[in-house]
Amino acid sequence: xxxxxxxxxxxxxxxxxxxxxxxxxxxxxxxxxxxxxxxxxxxxxxxxxxxxxxxxxxxxxxxxxxxxxxxxxxxxxxxxxxxxxxxxxxxxxxxxxxxxxxxxxxxxxxxxxxxxxxxxxxxxxxxxxxxxxxxxxxxxxxxxxxxxxxxxxxxxxxxxxxxxxxxxxxxxxxxxxxxxxxxxxxxxxxxxxxxxxxxxxxxxxxxxxxxxxxxxxxxxxxxxxxxxxxxxxxxxxxxxxxxxxxxxxxxxxxxxxxxxxxxxxxxxxxxxxxxxxxxxxxxxxxxxxxxxxxxxxx
Numbered sequence: 001x002x003x004x005x006x007x008x009x010x011x012x013x014x015x016x017x018x019x020x021x022x023x024x025x026x027x028x029x030x031x032x033x034x035x036x037x038x039x040x041x042x043x044x045x046x047x048x049x050x051x052x053x054x055x056x057x058x059x060x061x062x063x064x065x066x067x068x069x070x071x072x073x074x075x076x077x078x079x080x081x082x083x084x085x086x087x088x089x090x091x092x093x094x095x096x097x098x099x100x101x102x103x104x105x106x107x108x109x110x111x112x113x114x115x116x117x118x119x120x121x122x123x124x125x126x127x128x129x130x131x132x133x134x135x136x137x138x139x140x141x142x143x144x145x146x147x148x149x150x151x152x153x154x155x156x157x158x159x160x161x162x163x164x165x166x167x168x169x170x171x172x173x174x175x176x177x178x179x180x181x182x183x184x185x186x187x188x189x190x191x192x193x194x195x196x197x198x199x200x201x202x203x204x205x206x207x208x209x210x211x212x213x214x215x216x217x218x219x220x221x222x223x224x225x226x227x228x229x230x231x232x233x234x235x236x237x238x239x240x241x242x243x244x245x246x247x248x249x250x251x252x253x254x255x256x257x258x259x260x261x262x263x264x265x266x267x268x269x270x271x272x273x274x275x276x277x278x279x280x281x282x283x284x285x286x287x288x289x290x291x292x293x294x295x296x297x298x
Contacts, residue, residue, distance in 0.1 A: 004231040004232065007231045008230070008232025009240060011227050011231065012225065012232070012236065013243075015225045015228065016240050018220045019221040019244055020248065021217065023094045023097075023252055025210065025212055025217070026086070027252055028205050028206050029210040029213075030203045032197070032198075036193070037192065037193030038192075038196075039200070040082065040186070040189075040213055041082050041083070042190035042193075044186040044219065045184070045186040045187035048180075048186065048222070049179075049180065051223075052177060052179040056179070062175075062177035065177065066184065070169050071176055074166050077165045077166040078166055078186065080158065080185075082185055088151065088154075091151050091152070092150075092151045094249055095249035096135075096156065096264070097156040098156065098248045099153075100153050100155070100160060102131075102245040102275055103275070105164075106127055109124045111164050123281055127275065131271050131275065134266075134271035135271060137266055137267030138268055140263055141263030141264035142263070144261075235282035239276065239279045242276060245268070245271070245272055245275075246268075
């Protein structure tokens with residue numbers, strides 16, 4: 001069990017290190033919201049659906065499952081996630097978007113209680129209040145004209161709800177293909193972005209940067225996080241992923257000079273510390289519930 005946990009943590013760490021440059025590359029691309037949604041969605045869709053076609057051994061049942069009500073809802077939620085995250089990064093401070101997206105574990109706990117009969121613990125509600133307070137403080141900060149913090153909080157919050165909703169569906173319907181539904185959602189968001197983008201190649205930055213995010217970062221991180229969740233509890237993966245919430249804004253500041261400001265730092269610290277404590281508690285509870293294997297006498 002210890003070996004599996006270490007393997008899961010290693011995979012989660014690899015996924016986090018891979019996804020860390022994502023927001024930096026999005027900034028360096030210099031693209032507008034529709035362009036960014038289009039490039040990321042279409043490239044991610046091509047990679048994931050291509051991998052599904054090559055790797056899946058149950059194409060018929062998985063395709064049928066994706067066309068059910070829950071399958072289509074999962075696809076719609078993934079399209080929302082893909083579209084709003086890119087929009088938020090294009091229009092708002094990176095830090096605020098990442099702080100808001102980091103609330104996904106809390107939203108997942110609430111949705112699990114509402115739809116799957118999970119027990120909603122008092123610690124979840126307390127953590128939610130503190131996290132909302134932290135996001136409120138971060139939104140009130142100064143970010144040097146890098147966009148509207150309120151738009152960032154709104155987009156990040158909706159991404160959190162979309163992600164949590166899709167995770168809840170995958171728990172209820174383990175037969176659904178995550179690769180196919182995520183790829184299909186990305187294709188939808190990409191198609192919408194393409195229809196709204198004035199030009200796919202006009203940019204104030206470096207266009208190939210967005211190609212790296214769509215072709216490499218998103219598929220690799222998606223795969224490693226999915227593999228990590230097979231070896232260790234979800235709280236462990238979420239704890240490691242918090243590194244992106246901490247290091248992402250620092251990386252953007254270091255590379256493109258986007259400031260965070262004192263209130264942003266304080267609000268972000270409240271969010272990260274609260275989530276770290278909450279996820280650590282969830283990890284402890286999950287590991288305690290795991291069946292212990294008795295040693296065989298020899």
